[in-house]
Amino acid sequence: DTAVSQTPKYLVTQMGNDKSIKCEQNLGHDTMYWYKQDSKKFLKIMFSYNNKELIINETVPNRFSPKSPDKAHLNLHINSLELGDSAVYFCASSPSGRGVGYTFGSGTRLTVV
């Protein structure tokens, strides 16, 4: 069973569209995250979230919004997609505040054309 699963694995869409990426974890973790890995391979955190608090990286445009229907899911909605949004997006989860490892999903490669 996949611990952190993301769908879709690949997403190709036109500029200006709105899209969502789904993430689910079956580890019982309290905190979930979204990371963006650009073409230069830098991994940057976008959001961290649990049922108490959403932390947003200040550099993330407000076109990006996380939505958590429940503790096991953290979806990423992107409005008005731009060419620069093309990247690989990784979801991750961790037990809160215990200093142990994150578990990452396998990534969603988003291509905006």
Place this chain on the structure above:
Amino acid sequence: DAKTTQPPSMDCAEGRAANLPCNHSTISGNEYVYWYRQIHSQGPQYIIHGLKNNETNEMASLIITEDRKSSTLILPHATLRDTAVYYCIVSAPSSYSGAGSYQLTFGKGTKLSVIP
């Protein structure tokens, strides 16, 4: 910004030990050292972490200097499947269970190539 410095790349012969260094001279007393790796096109994978003492698990060993300003990740018998980018990260677990309890900030990492 990442608080660690790693060499951009390293080679290691298959079957030999791979020793990956990391400098974290500004590490705080409550910050842990984490190691992750990212194999091509996959999500990052947790390897090991430590605070002061050396740590070992089924994947690797972590050696932290007494002053905690540097550490070394050791893969005892490198295989071709260990070829990946290895990230050394320092971060502190929060005293509360808030969302920002500890966020991993990835640097550029070390690209390890295991050579047959």
